[in-house]
Amino acid sequence: MIFEQNAARSIEDCRVLIVDDQETSLLIMATLLEDLAQCETVNSASDALAACEKQLPDLIITDVNMPGMSGHELCQLLRKSPETAQLPVMFVTASDSDEEQEKCWQAGGVDFVTKPIHATTFRNRVKFQLSHKLKTDLLETLIYTDRLTGAFNRHYMDERLPSIVKEAQRENQPLAVAIFDIDYFKQYNDQYGHMAGDSCLWKLATAVRQNLMRPMDHLIRVGGEEFLVLLPRTETEGAEVVCHRMLETVSGLNIAHQRSEFGHVTVSIGLSIYHPAQSATIEDVLLQADKCLYQAKASGRNQLAQAD
Numbered sequence: 001m002i003f004e005q006n007a008a009r010s011i012e013d014c015r016v017l018i019v020d021d022q023e024t025s026l027l028i029m030a031t032l033l034e035d036l037a038q039c040e041t042v043n044s045a046s047d048a049l050a051a052c053e054k055q056l057p058d059l060i061i062t063d064v065n066m067p068g069m070s071g072h073e074l075c076q077l078l079r080k081s082p083e084t085a086q087l088p089v090m091f092v093t094a095s096d097s098d099e100e101q102e103k104c105w106q107a108g109g110v111d112f113v114t115k116p117i118h119a120t121t122f123r124n125r126v127k128f129q130l131s132h133k134l135k136t137d138l139l140e141t142l143i144y145t146d147r148l149t150g151a152f153n154r155h156y157m158d159e160r161l162p163s164i165v166k167e168a169q170r171e172n173q174p175l176a177v178a179i180f181d182i183d184y185f186k187q188y189n190d191q192y193g194h195m196a197g198d199s200c201l202w203k204l205a206t207a208v209r210q211n212l213m214r215p216m217d218h219l220i221r222v223g224g225e226e227f228l229v230l231l232p233r234t235e236t237e238g239a240e241v242v243c244h245r246m247l248e249t250v251s252g253l254n255i256a257h258q259r260s261e262f263g264h265v266t267v268s269i270g271l272s273i274y275h276p277a278q279s280a281t282i283e284d285v286l287l288q289a290d291k292c293l294y295q296a297k298a299s300g301r302n303q304l305a306q307a308d
């Protein structure tokens with residue numbers, strides 16, 4: 001995700017994805033940047049999209065003319081997805097004609113350099129983009145992250161949920177929604193004190209976050225000890241796997257809780273899936289997941305309940 005601990009990041013930690021169908025060009029650019037940032041190279045726009053699915057880079061540098069999908073088309077596609085809409089894309093073009101420059105800006109590029117590449121200009125432009133990205137990420141972390149747990153906050157959910165849903169509709173892909181809540185947390189606070197309660201929240205959220213494997217997965221703290229997990233492009237089976245893993249992860253933390261019948265801190269989870277082709281709205285699905293959560297509580301806690 002983009003809101004990892006950016007405060008501690010420097011340009012050397014940034015990831016730059018370089019896209020070009022010419023091996024020589026890739027080699028030149030990667031060599032020019034090797035002491036500046038972490039570089040990854042791919043030969044096509046489709047490989048670049050696949051690389052972004054695994055881990056979002058901080059900057060994409062792409063050739064314009066490539067077989068299959070052009071650099072412009074790649075950039076336009078990235079702009080459409082909420083996860084990559086803000087990802088800076090820099091073009092490397094063979095021409096600096098007025099028309100070519102217009103096309104780069106219209107496609108959503110943040111800068112372009114012309115071939116043959118001028119080494120110092122190229123390095124400085126990349127450096128500028130990365131330092132700008134670090135500042136933006138830091139600002140977003142401050143605005144959208146819950147300070148106690150490092151999860152996204154309610155404000156993030158209110159702002160971004162509509163675009164995550166829109167993306168699911170555009171792709172006609174399911175969006176799994178899981179709501180979980182710590183069991184007997186009032187008793188935990190009463191027994192161990194509020195500071196221990198805070199520490200428990202932090203440990204739990206950190207462990208759950210590390211269990212969410214895809215860059216587009218989200219952990220959001222929606223209330224005191226209630227969290228929402230959003231899993232785009234995830235069907236029931238996949239979401240069940242993630243939810244069971246969350247139950248195991250939390251139990252595996254083995255945080256002592258004398259006043260729970262389990263002897264340690266556990267969570268209950270409610271799961272529901274949003275399908276764009278069906279009539280239920282995202283609000284219905286959230287309500288459904290919330291109902292399931294209460295069902296999981298009523299059925300004994302430390303378990304998953306899901307909508308039919």
Ligand SMILES: Nc1nc2c(ncn2[C@@H]2O[C@H](COP(=O)(O)OP(=O)(O)OP(=O)(O)O)[C@@H](O)[C@H]2O)c(=O)[nH]1
Pocket residue numbers: 148181182183184185186187189193194195196197198201223224225297301
């Ligand atoms: N330490 C700490 N406690 C919090 C925080 N936010 C909410 N809580 C506490 O979480 C507790 C939630 O209690 P309840 O809603 O009764 O739920 P519960 O005791 O977990 O019971 P069940 O959910 O039914 O298992 C309350 O005591 C809140 O004060 C927080 O940021 N830090």
